[in-house]
Amino acid sequence: MLKSRLIHTCTSTFKHVVPNNIKGKGSSSAKWLTRQLSDPYVEKAKMMNYRCRSAFKLIEIDDRHKFLNPGKVIVDCGAAPGSWTQVAVNRVNADGLLSDQPRGVVIAVDKQQLFPISGAIILGNSDFTNPVVQDTLKTMLDGKEVDAVISDMAPNTTGVKEMDDENIINLCYSVLRFAVLVSKVSAVLVVKLWQSGYTKKLQNDMERFYHTVKVVKPNSSRTDSAEIFLIAKDFKGLKVS
Template sequence: MRKTELQRSYLLIKRLFQTQSAVQYAKQQPRNLKGRSKSSQDWLTRQLADPYVEKARMMNYRCRSAFKLMEMDDKYKILKPGDMVLDCGAAPGSWTQVAVERTNAAGKQERAPQGAVFSIDLLHFHAVPGATIFGGMDFTTSLAQQRLRESLAGRQVNCVMSDMAPNATGVRMLDQESITNLCYEVLRFALAMSAHGANLVVKIWDNGDVPKLERDIQTYYEKVKRVKPRASRGDSAEHFLLARGFKGFPPAPT
């Protein structure tokens, strides 16, 4: 059999497998819902209907959010081998996994420069090979930020990422204010620790403060763009502010 015929056969089998898997996956229904709240039942149903959940499991990512970062990086090239990366709100570690792969932090690409990834979250989470993990630490505290500075040991960061979000109170105005404040906390740390040309990604929920936050970020970066990856659920208010090309601080007025 010629090479082209082999390729066609492979593609045919692959498509057949994907079709069968999709049909089987779509038929799954949540079980053991008795006693669960309506919101919990809705979440389980949505998880089973979400192709990114299954894709994350098959590719050994800890959760579906990995594909949000992968899509942004594929399009905007915010990570590269040799980069120093800070991942804020990292648990359970899927963004950290992607960052380790794309910066070569684990040193698996022999001919590429080796990067480093530092990940922090309020929750404790399992280690990711190639990353330095700070679990059970609140990024917004001076103690946590000092620990990060000590670990960086004078090295500047090439990308600061934040998938952080506050625990929802159900009061929309309070929740929006809380996540905006988290973005500013990440921005302040990024301004102090970033190398020239560094990138920044922060998660935000739609609210009236976003335009001001976007303008403030624009002061320090060459380009700022609102991004909603395909992996973000359509009914979610989340999107990301992606800033590229850290310029440093503007000159003081004379």
């Protein structure tokens, strides 16, 4: 539970760490553990009470594009374990800690269990791609239009690149379809995907509904990862014929 505003003042220099407890572990497990222990964002997340390092990806995106402001209504798709939700709650003042600023709303959904986050409305054990779950989200919004839909969702990987790329793109389209139905004019959409042959088509399709769509890769996104984000800004609204 966050009791006060987080101030990003970490200036420590982190050195490469080689773990001494990897005997008997597979090479992939040892590599992952070494990378985790050497990653400054992992340590920084612990210091700042974020649930995982991915918080800094959203922080970087919002620092540049500035869409998480006090009073905004946010839907966080694929939110577990909750680090993006923590950032969103903090920045839109969904916890009400800034008494002189408007209070926002953050709704977080994930197919896994989501432990409570002060200031957030949690919908755990719920598959976002299920239309029933999306109807539940609309009910929870209680008539409010959304200022930003954000998604850090990714499917379980199969190891088959073509299949994995298609699966994550399908998630992105599910988020896009939901966003255009619940967003207010000028809203923002952020989705995660892996760089692939599908990227340009998704970007073009998003541009049908948003005035600008840009590819971003935060510094906190690992350089050896194909992970990128698309941020779509200034939702045009749906024209009713």
